[in-house]
Amino acid sequence: MFPRVTAILVVHHGGDRLSRTLDAIRAQDRTPDALVVVLTQADADARAQVAAVGASHVVETGESLSFGDAVRAGERVLDAPASDADALWLLAEDSAPDATSLRALLATLETARSVAVAGPKLVEWDEPGRIAALGRTMTRLGRSMPIVADELDQGQHDGSSDVLGLEPAGILVRHTAWQALDGFDPALPTVDDALDLGVRARLAGHRVVVVPEARVRFAAAGVAGPPGDGRGRSRRRRARAARAAALHRRLAYAPAWTVPLHWLSLLPLAVFRSVRLLLTKQPGVIPGEFAAALTTMFSGLRVSRSRRVLRSARTTGWSAVAPLRMQPDEVRRRRQAATEERKLRARGRTDELQFLGTGGGWVLLGAAVASVALFSWLIGSTGVGGGGLLPLSGFAELWRNAAYGWRDVGTGFVGAADPFVGVLAVLGSLTFWSPSFVLVLAWLLALPAAAMGAWFAASRLTERGSIRALAAIVWAVAPPFLTALAEARPGAVVAHVLLGWLAFAVFGAATSWAAAATGSLLFAAVIAAAPSLAPALIVAWMVALAVSGRAAVRLAGLPIPALVLALPLIVEQVGRGTPMALLADPGVPVGGPTPTVWQLALGLPSGGWGGWDELVRDLVQLDPRIVASVLVLPLVFAALAAVLAPGIRRALLALGTVVLGFATAVAATHVSVAIVGPDVVPVWAGAGLSLAWLGLTLAAVVSISAVRRGFALISGAVALVSIVAVVPAAVVIAIDDVPLAPAAERSLPAYVVARADSDPRVTTLRMQPESDGGMRATLEHGSGLTLDDQSTLDQTSTELSAKDEELATVAGNLASRSGLDPEAAVREFGVAFVLLAPARGDDREALQAEARAKTALDGNPALVAVGRTDFGTLWRFASAVPDEPAARIPANAGGWLGALITTVQVIVILAALLLSIPTGAGREPDRRMPRRGRGTRGDGGRGPSPAVGESTTEPDEVSETGSGPGPEPEPEPATEPESTTESEPVPEQEPEPEPEPDTALEPASKGDDDGR
């Protein structure tokens, strides 16, 4: 009997593809007997085109149906199959069969009764010589794999026959089988629907074959199967659909007793796979991964429906499927091929930093020597103190202090930790056997580390070694940096060192997820170390987002780790009405004279004139202010000259950074939030100046790299003057005439420290007479304060808690002739020792307060005088016993909230960390814009490092180190991350000044060279 073939065509949009598809159907040499067109949300065009062909049935639905549902809707209008030979031909608007396709397919069905489903060879719509798909199979573990994907059709697969599954477009399926199998599984709307159909057909005893002679051009427009374009959004959707389909199939195919186990494994698997996705730099897929797991887990009855359908039609065992699965050796072979391909891509893409070739090694060596010369007296000491430095706690306590929970400072309270403590914990873990030692290392390595950061940041802007060296030198000898080192301000030092690296990472973020994640971690660390930079950096980030085009995807997450770390603190500070206190510098508040605007403009954050006042007064009759100013001018002029360089945007961004940093510094001098006794310490202006200096450095790099002759001389001159400018400051450091000092390992008398060995919670009430005649009374536990105990939440609180007031009452009465029971100090706070620190200076009020307290404490029968110590006069409570209950840290102080906050923070930081591990070489799509040959045009020929390896033949692989994104943190919006087809070159706005004589030395430039 003559088989009846009904073509079911699913149409979304009209247009060229549809008309070609309709033409192709009409042009078949064996035309279908009937044509059912299913219009799903079709436009008027499509309707008109469909009406013109005169289909047997037109089914129209207003809702958006999946291909399977649409076919089902079309099939519903058909009569029951008259015979076993009747078949359905499933087509989509974008699948145009060759004229002989149907004949070939039908012939297969007719010759082999066992074949229930026959599929064509799908070829690319625009490039019919390439195979888009030829069957689909799955691995032993059920992973769906194409048998052939994206291969040039040279007839190499024309012998294929039996397969496990197919792509949905163009398949011919026996109508009876279709009904028996209940069509496509509605739980698999886009991906693996035809694979699943094939599997079920196979289990029902049928065969599924491909017919390579039947060719169907297929455009993957998203009607049948997922849309195949390369946009990030489609890719993420595809990945999610594929994962959801895989999970659904797993639950549908698994033996019944393992289904609950599989169900339970879905979420843990999603977590593991997310880790892997981070490592392979595909963070965008992670939400889909979880969404797929969750929708599959809570998909209601879909799994049971699929299982029922499968069971009802099944006639053979799974062994019928096994031979058609992809064999393990084939899986392995494909994996190896992918790795090879990745390696190949990565090789052409390594950043040509030319570290040694452009003198980076010499810069590092020089910085190391300078650091040793400055801090020679620090070498060999086990700790460092003075200024804002205190020892660090032991390893475990250090990490405990980094988490939300008990803040062991003063009377103690439960609250958020400063994010800076997290930075300290990371640092302290480097020398976990003695965390305090890391501070010595930090001070010794700060200079080289900062120099390298600036060197690498500059390497994104220029290839000339001398200019990179200039950036490193100017940045390493920046006055705010040396001041922070001299005044022992750990936060400011960390911020300065990391700012250069942050710039480097953010430049790279335009093209790489790993760099973006590194940048986000550095961003968090910089803001943790210098919260006053947060407003400026957030403004810079928003500007960067605005101007970076497609790269904004990777920049968008930049502040996430910083936000997650700081959020508990933000909530608490805002909650108690002191949002300005968020700007407080972490660590010990260190006061000092307030600098004038002039001093700030010279980069001097601590008043004074960089040591020139003392030096100049003795030597020559010159105003030290003039000397200090003149020595900064070369750098400033070099930076301002950046507006002359081609590429005004970079210059503006760099100079904008200067303005932001300077504004931060000026504002910092007007904000005083940290409270030390009767004094309020202003925010350290040096952090803002560091940011300004970064802008100056980068602007100078931009302007000098635009100079074609004599740039080495200019760099040398600017660097030399910058070094001369800080000579007095450096000398002061080198002779250790600064607050920084080799460690006092302790801040309490040895007697107390000895007691702390056996009683770690021994509590000392420290009384410090103040210049207004008042008394600062604080509690210290164990062997004294540590840097990680410090909490800005405590320092900036303008309200006293009940415990604080009680402590004040106890201390005030101890310092007076009083009827109050002195044992209250032991009872309420576990105080074992009272330390009366000597009054600072010759302040009469303070001396009187000291004398008063001394008399009162001396005359107190509850106290036993221990004697005079280096830290003041010490008394001991006769009744105090070791491990006073009142001195203990309450158990589980943070509670569930602390655990929750810590968990979230750890997850976010770990995720950023995983993403930042540079495993993405070759995995990430190459998002770099091909060299425009502009920003570095002069470099190739004259720079110390001729661009070796840049004149590779593949334009896609041209490495770009020089004309990278703009200055920190605003990368140029130049890159098109995901798609090369849609890339739109960003035109330079500056006119090219003069014709370049040496363009011949340039690497091959792709066609977007501004047309000039």
Add this chain to the structure above:
Amino acid sequence: MAADRRALIRGGLRALGFVGASALAVGLLAAAAAVTWPDYRAEPPSVVVQPAESRQQRVCPGPLLTLGADAAAATTVTSVGPADLVTAAEPADAVLEQVPLEAPGNAGGAADGTPIAIAAEPGGVDAGMLAGAQSQAVASETLRGFAATACAEAVAESWLVAGATNLGRSGLILLANPSPVAATVDVRVFGEAGAVEAPSALGIIVPAGTQRVLSLAGLAPNLVSPVVHVTSTGGAIAASLEHSVVIGLAPAGIELTGVTAAPATSQVIPGVPVPQSGGVEATEDHADGDDHPAVRLFAPGGDAAEVSIGVVAESGVGGGTIETTLPPGQVLDVPLGTLDAGTYTIRIESDAPVVAAARTTVGGAQGQTDAAAPSDLAWTVATAPLLDSAVVAVPPGPSPTLHLVNSGGSAAEVTVTGAGGERVVSVPAAGAASVAIDGDRVVLAGTQGLHASVSFIGADELASMAVQPPGPLDSPLQVYPR
């Protein structure tokens, strides 16, 4: 040509851009400097702690003592009769307790009494509203004269500016420890030649509730102008110094001096009684003896001090200013010049902290013969400014007079309530006033910042007694718990 012009224009634009950027930078700097940006300043939290009420206490030094009255025990001290003790408190009906201290060094303690600690119940009186004073007139072969002393708080550091140990003069340092813990006391003596080495005076233990007596001559013999610095750790000490004079064979006066005000660049000695006109010019190099009004000065800082001494009569007439330089580390006695009889206020301004007290005598004439020897002497010490109210105990003595000195810039109205009722005394700005006292208790109100003393002037008796504010130990204290 066109290319040249374009290059020119381009160059010009670039220069303009550079100038513009520089101008912008300068403008930004100027804006940052010129604009007064608002300040954000957190307010440091603090608690003013009012010490819980405790027992207020004053220590009276006890009867006058003499050294070596018993030839068999020349180094022991013996009391010469009992002293008259009066106490005063506001409110008047406050319950006061008198606790006698041990005086193991005094052989006559059993008969003549011992030092007394006066104490009020906790909360019984406000700070400073408890006073005690003692007076005693003696006339023996070796001692003659009248001494009046206010009972004092025990403190950790005291300066005694009085005494002499040259021929005929003797001095005793009385250290009373009323507190419940033993005190370790360091006594340092400075003289006209500088600090006196006296290791035996360091680390003296004064047991709780006990008075110890040291001979000043034993520590620092043959000093004309001693200044004694007493510091204690452990218990607090109420220190006083007994200064007696014998000229030839005749006793020529006695005084029991309390603690003078702590070192400061500005000192006020109120109510220095000068019963007879006369004196020695300040420029006199050899102003020997002690029968002329003089002021004793010492700068503990160890540096030379430029000192200006203003001597103003209470009536406002007479007096003058003496400029002098204190040699570093040395004590200087400065004669106050020829003064008319009356009461004087001495104001001392110095460029370094100094301690000061003034000495005056009564009776006798010029000259150094036995017959012409003065019959009594008095040390008037510098006082600290009073609080708003004070209570003064006035012991028996000849014509007690309260002197009030106002060193402030505006006149003060002081309410003086004595046995005779309430009087309002006006003390002019930068001036002084005096009030004759009847009765043994005077309550002062409106005395904020004023200095006060009580003088006793008889024909051959002279004494002066400071009215000191309470020590800082009871005053409120500002505590910063951060």
